[in-house]
Amino acid sequence: MERTLVIIKPDAVQRGLIGEIITRLERRGLKIVAMKMMQISKKLAAKHYGVHVGKPFYEGLIEYITSNPVAVMAVEGRQAIEIVRNTMGATNPAQAAPGTIRADLALEIGRNLVHGSDGPETAAFELGLFFGEDEILSWKRDTDRWISE
């Protein structure tokens, strides 16, 4: 089963949308295998968003993501990476498809509520940044066989 990192960003936490976002992922059938609240340090943010260094929005992005607590999760499921990305919607909420988290709950690219890893290598790298191996649980859910064949 595939695993991916989800970050419920500071705007979502401040706006009381943790539950709403988790619910949308959970109801799709994804399984939460790790979860915690934290405040991201500048150092961790720089590692996580390293690919964006030098872009015009980089400084603001680091400021935003480190400004207030976030909720981070590891979620698991078949094609979890793609499923999470599709459930989040396009990076810019203005272009996100209706029914997605970003379209339904956000307006601007710089306050787009949620992060999801964008590929298998990124997912492995990002999960390693945010969780120790012992923090990610392998657990059997009784509904698994009704969600995945």
Ligand code: IDP
């Ligand atoms: P993603 O989060 O959908 O993978 P990326 O292009 O990887 O999108 O950008 C990472 C994050 O950087 C975005 O989610 C958003 O928070 C922020 N970001 C990207 N482009 C802009 C921009 O043009 N203005 C402000 N923030 C941006």
Ligand code: MG
């Ligand atoms: Mg990205």
